[in-house]
Amino acid sequence: MRTRTFRAATAAAALAVAGGVATVSFASDASPAARPQAAQAQAAVGSVAIVQAVPKATMSVSVDGEQVQGGVAEGKVVGPLDLAPGSHEVTVSDGSGEWTSTVDVQAGESSDVVVHRPAEVGGTPTISVFPTPSEPIGPGKARVVLAHTATTAPADVVVDGQTVFTNIANGEFAEADVAAGPHEVSLLPAGVKGSPILGPLDVDLAAGTLTAVYAVGNPQDGSMNVIVRTSGATASGDEAPTEIDTGSAGLVDGVRVWTFSGR
């Protein structure tokens, strides 16, 4: 099997290293050719993207025994592939080891199948399915999915200075709809204020999109990184009101209102 680095495990207090700027690799969705096909057959197939989130590894990816793509480096995305509903075998191999999992595909739904390291240092690659939340998004909003696929303990997520998600462990994700536009995101060890494991990262979210952020790597050896995947989402199509009209009888005409403001 593969050689593992245990060196990092003994570097107990190396968290301070993690504050550095992480590189952000953007993987854009789908080749243009794949899209119309997906739209046509939306109800009959499920959409699956395979995300290679094992640091410093190059994988070949097979589905149901057939190689889909070889030489897939860290941060690269295979697909999205249109797969028939039902069970499929996804196999990844880095030349020294091979890992297979069955993935259940539902018609009309999409998901990311992510090959990543578990929370323990030196653990073998794991395959997890991250379903894509498909509820419509309100106008002016963007959806963020933050997935923990890194070699580290549970984390909290801080967006624009506020802790918005707590205690997300490896193989879990958090999801929220936020205003479109620029945001600052950091990952902190769960329940601890101080040095981030990752970030702060500047992300710019376009309205009506879904951005999946996969945290990968190991903060103790400075290899933390993110894989960012952006795709379109269903908009709710509800415009913001420009007027509010809430009364007609004049009964509070003479009511004096004592206004106040502040915190």
Next chain:
Amino acid sequence: MTALATLAGCAVGASERPADGPATGSAPEAGTGTAAEASSTPAPVAQRVGAVVPQAPVGVQLPDGRRVGIRSVGTTTNGVLDVPGDVEQAGWWTGGSRLGDPLGATLVAAHVDSTTQGLGPFASLLSVRRGDRLYVWSDGLRQTFAVRSLWLRPRGTLGARSWLHSPEGERRLVLVTCAGPFDPSAGGYQNLAVVVAEPRGKAVPRP
């Protein structure tokens, strides 16, 4: 002494071993890693954690204790928030933040009065005080808010990213109703009363 030390040594050895155990012992996963061994393993489906699943608010308890039902409303083609005609019902703009969303405004508006029903419960918003409690609930969640401000704004046009309903910025509950002066020749009420309340704790599952 020697025996004790040896025993202690054994004990440490024994207690350390289980830590190694799973790695070498769980042959199907780590040991072989072959397709044949692992092919029957279903990939775990990642769990959504870290925060509750946001929901549409369905009711609010005002500081005076009155409970008001909330309906989900949109915007009419004229750009007017589609507030329920019934003064006993409030409307939540579905494009805004839901109960449980981490950021942004939850805009809830109701008529202050009507010619057929008289004053509505939202008329009490004209006399709220700083720190007054508001309770909002959805089908599965509830959250407490505290009044931070009460102000009046002309009942004119709202911007596209108005603070009243924008998903940007800190989490807030925004309650809106009309306020005087009332000028029938100029479209009725001239002002909106805006109550902004901040969360006291997170949205939590209802008991």
